[in-house]
Amino acid sequence: MQTWRRTLESLCLSFGAILVGLLLFGLFCALAGANPFEVYGLIWKAAFGSSSTFQNTLIRASPLMLSALCTALPARLGLVIIGNEGALVMGGLAAISIGLIIGTALPPILVQIAMAVAGLVAGGLWIGAAGALRHYRAVNETISSLLLNYIAIALLNHLVGGPMRDPSSLNKPSTFPLAEVNMLGNIPGTRVHWGLVYGLVACLITYFLMQRTTFGFAARTAGGNVRAARIAGLPVGKLTVMICFLAGSCAGLAGMVEVAAVQGAANESLNVGYGYGGILVAFAARHNPLAAVLISLLVGGILASGGILQRSLNLPDATVLVFQGLVFLVVLYSDSLYGKIPFFKEKPIITTSASPPASPGEEPVMTA
Amino acid sequence: MTTLSSLPSARQLDRPPDLQVNGMTKQFGRLMALDNLSMHLKSGSFHALLGENGAGKSTLVKCIMGFYQPTAGELLLDGNPVQIGNPRDAHRYGIGMVYQHFTSVPAMTVAENLVLSRFGGAGIINWKAEIEALRAFMSTSPFQVPLETPIAQLAAGQKQKLEILKQIYLHSRILILDEPTSVLTPAEADEVLGLLRQQVSAGELSILMISHKFREVMAFADEITVLRKGKFAGSGAVSELTVADMAEMMMGEQKVPTPVQKTSLPNATPVLEARQLGANKDNGIAAFSGIDLTVHSGEIVGIAGISGNGQRELVEVLAGQREAAAGEVWVNGERYTATRAEMYRHQVCALPEEPLRNACVAHMSVAENMALRTFDRPPQAKGILLLLQAIRQMAVGLIGQFSVKTPSPETPVQNLSGGNVQRAVLARELSTEQIKLLIAANPCFGLDFAAVDFIHTQIINARNRGVAVLLVSEDLDELLKLSDRLIVISDGQFTYQSQTTTAEYAAIGHAMAGH
Numbered sequence: 025m026q027t028w029r030r031t032l033e034s035l036c037l038s039f040g041a042i043l044v045g046l047l048l049f050g051l052f053c054a055l056a057g058a059n060p061f062e063v064y065g066l067i068w069k070a071a072f073g074s075s076s077t078f079q080n081t082l083i084r085a086s087p088l089m090l091s092a093l094c095t096a097l098p099a100r101l102g103l104v105i106i107g108n109e110g111a112l113v114m115g116g117l118a119a120i121s122i123g124l125i126i127g128t129a130l131p132p133i134l135v136q137i138a139m140a141v142a143g144l145v146a147g148g149l150w151i152g153a154a155g156a157l158r159h160y161r162a163v164n165e166t167i168s169s170l171l172l173n174y175i176a177i178a179l180l181n182h183l184v185g186g187p188m189r190d191p192s193s194l195n196k197p198s199t200f201p202l203a204e205v206n207m208l209g210n211i212p213g214t215r216v217h218w219g220l221v222y223g224l225v226a227c228l229i230t231y232f233l234m235q236r237t238t239f240g241f242a243a244r245t246a247g248g249n250v251r252a253a254r255i256a257g258l259p260v261g262k263l264t265v266m267i268c269f270l271a272g273s274c275a276g277l278a279g280m281v282e283v284a285a286v287q288g289a290a291n292e293s294l295n296v297g298y299g300y301g302g303i304l305v306a307f308a309a310r311h312n313p314l315a316a317v318l319i320s321l322l323v324g325g326i327l328a329s330g331g332i333l334q335r336s337l338n339l340p341d342a343t344v345l346v347f348q349g350l351v352f353l354v355v356l357y358s359d360s361l362y363g364k365i366p367f368f369k370e371k372p373i374i375t376t377s378a379s380p381p382a383s384p385g386e387e388p389v390m391t392a
Numbered sequence: 393m394t395t396l397s398s399l400p401s402a403r404q405l406d407r408p409p410d411l412q413v414n415g416m417t418k419q420f421g422r423l424m425a426l427d428n429l430s431m432h433l434k435s436g437s438f439h440a441l442l443g444e445n446g447a448g449k450s451t452l453v454k455c456i457m458g459f460y461q462p463t464a465g466e467l468l469l470d471g472n473p474v475q476i477g478n479p480r481d482a483h484r485y486g487i488g489m490v491y492q493h494f495t496s497v498p499a500m501t502v503a504e505n506l507v508l509s510r511f512g513g514a515g516i517i518n519w520k521a522e523i524e525a526l527r528a529f530m531s532t533s534p535f536q537v538p539l540e541t542p543i544a545q546l547a548a549g550q551k552q553k554l555e556i557l558k559q560i561y562l563h564s565r566i567l568i569l570d571e572p573t574s575v576l577t578p579a580e581a582d583e584v585l586g587l588l589r590q591q592v593s594a595g596e597l598s599i600l601m602i603s604h605k606f607r608e609v610m611a612f613a614d615e616i617t618v619l620r621k622g623k624f625a626g627s628g629a630v631s632e633l634t635v636a637d638m639a640e641m642m643m644g645e646q647k648v649p650t651p652v653q654k655t656s657l658p659n660a661t662p663v664l665e666a667r668q669l670g671a672n673k674d675n676g677i678a679a680f681s682g683i684d685l686t687v688h689s690g691e692i693v694g695i696a697g698i699s700g701n702g703q704r705e706l707v708e709v710l711a712g713q714r715e716a717a718a719g720e721v722w723v724n725g726e727r728y729t730a731t732r733a734e735m736y737r738h739q740v741c742a743l744p745e746e747p748l749r750n751a752c753v754a755h756m757s758v759a760e761n762m763a764l765r766t767f768d769r770p771p772q773a774k775g776i777l778l779l780l781q782a783i784r785q786m787a788v789g790l791i792g793q794f795s796v797k798t799p800s801p802e803t804p805v806q807n808l809s810g811g812n813v814q815r816a817v818l819a820r821e822l823s824t825e826q827i828k829l830l831i832a833a834n835p836c837f838g839l840d841f842a843a844v845d846f847i848h849t850q851i852i853n854a855r856n857r858g859v860a861v862l863l864v865s866e867d868l869d870e871l872l873k874l875s876d877r878l879i880v881i882s883d884g885q886f887t888y889q890s891q892t893t894t895a896e897y898a899a900i901g902h903a904m905a906g907h
Contacts (some may be wrong), residue, residue, distance in 0.1 A: 237776045238768040245764060248753030254713045255742050255751050256764045257732030 033368035034310055041358035042308065042322065045351035052346055058337045070332040071325025082216045083286070085324030087112070089223030090278035091302025092309065092316040093230055094151060097271040098165070099311040100234055101247035101264060107154055107169025108275045109299025110176035111147035115276025116283045117180060118146030120290040121188075123202045123283070135206045140222075140280050147276015148269040150176065155268025159261040165268075177295050184291050198291035208285035219281035224317060226274055231313040233270075243267055275299065297345075301327065304348060308355045323348070408565035408598035409469045409486060410435045411456075416465035418451050425451040426462070427622040433566065436595040438588075440609040440630075441602045442642055443619035444698075444866060446837070449602045452619070453568050456600075457482045457489050488564030490555045492571045496543045502554060503539040509558045533557055534587045549580030556588065560597075569601040573608060574700055581605075585612045604698045606635045606905040620644050639901030643868055652848070652873060655856045657690035662725075663829050663860035664710070669719035671709045679705035680884035681718065685862075689828070692851070692861040694875030694892070696868055698904055702884035703864045704745070707833040710862065711742040713750070723829060732768075741765075741821040743832040751817045752805050759787035759801035762820045786823075794819035811843045822850055830854055833864040848874060868900070880904055 050060030071081050094108040119139040126135050150172060157163040183189075188199040208218050234240035246253040246260045253260050279294060287293050305323055309315035330344035411433040418426040426448045433439045441449045455462045458476035466473050469485055476482050479489070496505045507522050526539055535553045543551065552572060559567055567588075573581035589612050591597045603609055609616060610630060617627040618641040626641035670681035680702030687693045697703050708714035710721065712730025721728045723738045734740070744750035752761045763783045766772050772782045787801040796815045798808055805813060814835070821830070832851065836844040851874060855861050865871050871878060871892075878895050880888035880903035888903035890896070 236778050236780070238773050238778060239776060241760070241763075241767050241778055244756065245753050248756055249749075251713055251750050252753050252764065254730075255711050255744060257712055257730060257735040259732070 029368050033362065033365070036368075037358045037361055038308055038310065038315070038319075038355070041355045042351055044358075045347070045354040048350045048354065049347045052350070053339070053343075056339060056343075058339055063333065063337065063339075066332055066336060067326065067329040070329035076215075077328065079215045080328040081321060081325040082214075082220050083324075084327045085320040086217070086220040086223040087278040087282055087298040088301050088305050088320040088324055089227050089317055090219075090274045090281065091298050092305035092320060093226060093302075093313060094147075094271045094275035094299075095303050095306035096309065096311040096313055096316055097230060097234070097267055097274070098151075098155070099247075099306065100240075101243055101267050103155070103158065103247075103264070103268070104166045105151060105154060105169045105268065105271060106166055106303050107151050107172045107272070107299075108302040109295050109297075110169070110173035111150045111272040111275035112279040112282070112299050112302075113173075113176040113180050113294050114150045115143035115147035115273075115279030116290050116294045117176075117183065117279070118142040118276070119280035120199050120202065120283045123206055124188075124200055128203050128205065132205045136208060136284065139206075139284055140277060143276040143280030143283075144273035145276070147279065148273035151272025151275070152265055152269035154272075155265045158268075159264045173299070180290065180294060181292070188290070190289065193289070193291070196291055196293075198287075198289040201289045202284060206284070207288060208281065217281070217285035219278075219285045222277060222281055223320070226277065227313040227317050230270070230274070234313070239266075275302070278302075297327075301348065304352045304355070307352070307359070310359075323351075326351075407595055408435050410471070411487075411566055411598065411600075412468040412471075413452070413456065414466050414468065416452065416455055416467075417463045418448075418455055418460055419463045424622050426455065428465070429619065429622070429624050430465075431617045431624075431627065433598055433600050434615075436592060436598055437614045438592045438599045438612055439601070440613035440616045441600060441619065442604075442609065442616055442638060443625070444642060444868075446621075446866075447619040447625075447642075448622040449619055450570065451622075453489065453570065453600065453602065456487065457568065483562060483564065486563060486565040487568065488559035488562055488566070489568040490552075490559060490570065490572055492574055494543075494551050494555060496551065496554060496558075498544040499542060501540055501542050502537050502546075505543060505554065506539075506558060506561050509562060529561060533560060534591050535584075547580070549576050549584060552576055552580070552584055553587075556584070565596075566598045566600065569599060571602055571604065573603075573605065581608060582611070588612075604700070606638060609638070610635065618642055635905055636898055636901065639898070639905060643897070643901055652852050653856070654852065654876075657856075657858055660688040660690050662686050663689050663723060664862060665722040666710070667720045667722065669706075669709065669721065670717045671705045671714055672717050673705060678717070678884060680881070683719070683884075683886060685879070685886075687829070687860040687862050689860050690855060690858045691877065692855050692863055692875045694871035694878045695862070695864040695881055696871050696878060696900060696904060697864075697866070697881035699866055701881050703881050704833070706881070707742075707744060707831060707864050710831050711744060713744075735765075736769075739824060739826050739828040741824075741827050741830050743818060743821055743830065743835045745834040745837055747817040748806065748810070748813050752813060754806035755804050757802045758791070758796070758798050758805050758808070758816055759784050761805045762787045762790055762801075762816060762823075765820055765824075790816075790819040790823055793823075814843065814847070818847060818850060822854060825857075827854065827859055830859050830861045831864075832861065834866060835863075836865075836867070836870060 046064070050064065053060045053063045070077055072078050091108045091112055094111055095105055098105040119142050122142040123135060123139045126138060151169060154165050154169040154172060157168050158165040184197045184199055190198055190200040210217050211220065234244065242258045243263050245256065246258055246263050250260055278298060282294055283290055301323055305316050305319045309319045326344055326347055330341065333339045333343050334341050413429065413431045416426055416429045429448070429452060441452065443449050451460065454460045456467065456476070458478045458481050467476060468474070474485060476485065497508065500508070503523060503526050506526060507517060523539070530536055530539065535557060537546070537550055537554050537557060546554065556567065572584065576584065585608060588597065588599060592599055601613065613630050615627065615629050616633070616638065618625040618638065620642065625644065664685070664687040666683055666685040669683045671679050673679045683706065695703055705714060709716045723740060728734055728738065742751070748754060760783070763772055763786065767778060767783065772779055772786065784801055790796070791798060791801065794815050796819060797812050805816060808816065830851070835847050835851070851861060851863065863871065863875055875892050878890055878892045878900070879886050880900055882904060888899060
């Protein structure tokens with residue numbers, strides 16, 4: 025068994041990438057006139073320093089976990105979906121609509137379930153549409169899901185600025201607020217809402233779904249080689265749409281959590297970047313749902329430290345976004361290093377006679 | 393040995409050099425791809441290189457072009473031995489190659505592609521001067537292609553013309569063409585080859601063309617050299633040969649097929665029926681149409697044909713990888729659309745060619761790949777849960793039974809050698825005892841003798857158990873050995889059908905050549 029080398033490879037490359045991202049960010053801070061080590065220290069303190077700040081990190085990590093799944097799941101099928109933000113917004117909108125329609129007519133637990141289902145379905149349909157376009161009309165799923173983001177955000181702005189607007193929300197147009205009893209509460213003894221549990225459970229379930237169920241096996245096969253999947257009679261189109269639906273529902277649930285646990289209404293705070301942060305998390309986690317939990321904590325911590333950097337070091341608010349962007353770039357770059365580092369290579373096992381390549385032009389030109 | 397610096401530059405060649413290949417041998421490991429082959433391409437002649445797939449034609453031209461270094465043998469240009477270390481050297485000697493597939497950049501114009509094709513060049517392109525030079529070149533060249541048109545807007549025939557023009561633009565005097573007409577319609581092919589023929593007759597070019605099409609060889613070539621299994625199998629002037637002679641050289645003497653143990657089964661029933669089946673190639677052109685085919689239980693039906701005549705698409709339709717454009721497939725008297733449920737109900741299995749590309753997920757483990765047919769039913773699954781232990785156990789059993797050489801069942805299948813990937817797929821497809829229909833395409837391509845024998849035995853055993861087998865192969869010996877009934881496909885149509893025992897060898901050759 026030599027698989028430990030591959031495991032070590034993904035661990036080293038993922039954490040190495042984040043480390044390099046940190047270094048580059050330090051360089052950036054130094055250029056901006058701040059002491060990089062002070063910045064590192066502050067980020068650490070603001071993210072993981074005390075139980076109170078760590079709770080801040082957890083609050084930010086939970087939507088990231090859910091939104092990361094929106095990219096990580098389709099990736100197993102070989103699709104690059106970046107419509108997390110749009111699915112999150114649609115989920116949030118659907119959840120608040122149901123919450124407002126039901127109001128206090130039902131017990132809070134039922135209202136919350138209905139809101140969650142609404143978020144799941146709305147987000148699912150949103151990304152499911154991108155999957156269906158991909159399979160039935162060959163529309164590039166990356167572009168279509170990206171464009172769906174703009175549509176979702178425009179719809180949100182339209183609704184909170186018009187038909188659903190609460191006249192009392194002056195500075196920040198919002199929908200009417202959710203009834204206090206219907207809000208998602210906190211985990212006892214903390215300031216962290218139950219959304220964190222949603223995120224953890226969703227990551228566990230999707231991991232199990234992909235690795236241990238026949239559905240996941242079929243999806244991984246279709247993602248690995250469509251021709252092999254077809255020869256085994258697997259319904260590739262149905263799998264594509266289903267996986268995209270599931271992916272979208274995870275992001276939709278994140279929207280519901282944001283609405284029902286944090287904002288209490290739908291407003292522009294829904295699209296503050298959890299969607300795009302989720303893409304970063306998914307790639308850094310190499311589309312592994314369990315790894316996404318850890319990476320979400322890290323990115324959540326970075327997000328949580330934004331305010332403090334601004335206040336103590338007088339760095340611009342967008343500094344953490346620069347950090348995020350740098351880490352994202354390095355993570356994407358690290359992807360290209362897989363299989364390139366000799367130490368992690370599995371030893372060649374069988375060397376048999378090479379057969380001549382099939383046709384000219386396909387092999388690299390050999391210069392003697 | 394002539395060094396490059398002392399060589400006349402390609403620019404100065406005013407006639408195509410005389411090219412001789414002497415005792416060329418190329419070995420890949422244990423595989424003898426080219427065995428002591430000699431041929432002579434006379435200055436200003438049109439020479440065709442014939443042979444079945446894997447006969448060594450491509451290896452030969454790659455040795456001439458410097459893609460490969462021959463194990464033994466030499467190249468003579470105008471009687472002087474030369475060393476061609478890479479394709480760049482070949483270009484300096486005035487030898488250029490046109491590939492089967494287009495190598496132009498679709499988004500760029502003809503002019504840009506021509507300038508791009510020139511090796512090296514200055515950092516700055518003087519477009520005005522280049523365009524003028526290109527206009528001058530175009531006015532004297534054998535074919536005209538509009539300079540300002542983007543490649544994407546050209547028809548296939550024009551694209552192929554451009555590929556050839558590129559070589560002339562680079563002052564190549566010997567053109568090597570690898571199946572230049574496989575992507576062209578017959579009319580386009582005739583036009584391109586006709587214009588090249590004029591250049592050859594005018595003494596401007598020599599041409600060495602790999603071809604499968606006897607019609608084109610008869611119409612345009614002066615001489616042929618035939619290869620069979622890496623060896624020289626014959627040569628001659630086209631004017632003195634008939635199609636039948638060439639086909640015989642290609643296929644060799646009819647060998648008595650190695651007898652195989654076949655048992656005849658009573659009451660054979662039709663298992664696979666194709667009715668008026670048709671399908672398109674990837675580019676939308678019909679690959680085959682109006683095909684009627686029946687395969688009975690306990691029968692091997694062999695489909696022979698030169699590659700590219702629709703057999704690959706036929707297999708893909710039957711295996712569920714391609715949509716049929718017309719017609720229906722029936723299995724065991726029921727309509728068959730290659731869904732997973734139907735595959736299971738009728739126990740349809742497939743051994744496609746290039747198993748790593750067609751039937752495996754490269755980065756998944758051997759065990760997972762072996763479970764591709766069975767992962768969703770007991771004992772490998774319980775409800776929707778995968779039982780990893782059962783998947784592993786079955787893999788361990790199959791690895792032993794089919795002697796697949798793999799370090800462990802968890803090894804990614806892409807780490808295995810080609811023969812072992814093939815064995816792994818064979819193990820998966822033939823493991824169920826109740827298999828009723830087997831669709832195999834070139835199952836032994838590129839394998840060593842022992843592996844071929846093993847696979848043949850497995851196919852015969854399956855047939856003797858009552859499995860209906862459709863065997864598509866480019867190896868006629870294999871088909872004559874294994875099949876009960878032989879069908880020849882040419883240009884998407886069945887052109888010959890016969891019981892194998894009464895099949896006429898010459899007629900098969902004619903049918904394959906489309907005559």
